[in-house]
Amino acid sequence: MKTFLDCIPCFIRQALDSARLAKVDEATQERLLRVALKASLEMDMSQTPPAMSQEMHRAIRAFSDNPDPYREVKDRSNALALQWRAALQGQIQEADDPLEAALRLAVAANVIDYGAKSYVSEDEIHESLMHGLSAPLDGDIENFRVAARRAERILYLADNAGEIVLDRLLIEQLPPGRVTVGVRGAPVINDATVDDALCAGIPEVASVLPNGSDAPGTILDDCSEAFRDAFFQADLVIAKGQGNYETLSDVDREIFFLLKAKCPVVARDLGCELGAIVLRQSGVPARASEQD
């Protein structure tokens, strides 16, 4: 997805929010705001929004002399999700369609996104999970079910800390031993890294593969060769969240995007309601059908 004009004011607002979250003084906040303004001014609008965000968050980490300003936020989100996980696992097991229930909860947990908002409260997360279980699913789960059953190699691209704890519940519904979970190669915003995958217990159910990049999405050219190989060799790619959608929606392979549409620009691009629980299949119908 290219960058839209509406992304710019939002990006400037995010820069200020992130500077404050990194607890820098007001002069540094102004300096970071100017970095964001300059980046916006020089922006190539054909790039994806996470490309601009990546630059900005590098500046925030450098100016704040903090390699991971969102560590506290991420720890809190992981702890909260871990606290709820057993109960949600119970709800999935009792559901008529455990795969769909797990998928809905994993999408609803995508509300924990400190790129789209500057603060996400416990109440908001809880409301989103309840909404996710009952709201209409915008997408066709049957294609996803078939693709998941057939795939030998599944690459599951995680999005945020906290969310990744509930991603595990969906991974438990996929064929065992076939899933690799891709995470960011280095901290950026509250995106999930290897640390969060470990905290979520992902190694108990899947392999973990850092993508080698610090973009808040999946910019393939910026990822490691090992990650790109895994990406193109997978029979099924599941990509969580807006950042992964924004960076992969124009990539030439089949991808199942699972996300909560939290911003009007992404919702418009997807042709869905704001706040919708979205499952979208994109790209060329690929390996899953070739293997029939």
Next chain:
Amino acid sequence: MKTFLDCIPCFIRQALDSARLAKVDEATQERLLRVALKASLEMDMSQTPPAMSQEMHRAIRAFSDNPDPYREVKDRSNALALQWRAALQGQIQEADDPLEAALRLAVAANVIDYGAKSYVSEDEIHESLMHGLSAPLDGDIENFRVAARRAERILYLADNAGEIVLDRLLIEQLPPGRVTVGVRGAPVINDATVDDALCAGIPEVASVLPNGSDAPGTILDDCSEAFRDAFFQADLVIAKGQGNYETLSDVDREIFFLLKAKCPVVARDLGCELGAIVLRQSGVPARASEQD
């Protein structure tokens, strides 16, 4: 009031909203967004927010080749307020304290501000008027009452179209023959100009004085000499709205500010709740008390 860091993302968002309201094509929207980014980058934060906004709206008028992009919005707001005026006049006459009721309605009508928001619905205006009549007044009306009774020359600085129609109801509660209504010297956003004063029937109750400036506030150095004379010679200055507050709050004379606090930055500067109905007396205690 100086420009705060939080004004910048809001200013960039306003630029895009205004460009769209001026109905320019997407390439021109991007060009205007870049003007706003450049202006923000070069911004002297000790200037007031309307100083930056003035430059931006000049660019919007130039690029859209439209000297008054908000004319339609202003006409609609005036027509709506005129439609409600007789009923509100009745409520003022029946009130225990007609001056306070008129003041509350005039402040509540300050919700019609296309600088603070990109769209203001009829429902929002109606709700604001009802809220204005019943909500606590943040300020001391007794000082205002005394100052209004004593003043020989009252300068009433209007803010927006539509709002000015209800300002007339407050002017009717002030001593007759003493009020001059200051309006913008040229169109900017939906701010009231001479045309709106005429539409509101202001000449039936007061003189009208354009300030000679196209800033969305009162930047005295940018106003005509005639306006500055009127400003400093008045016994009482009443300034409506955020733009007038932002540009006059540090001026060295007594001013009564009447406004609805619509943005968090202004609310923080005033030390009031967001959405509050505010009456604030500022500056050196001046002529009103000298004349005792």
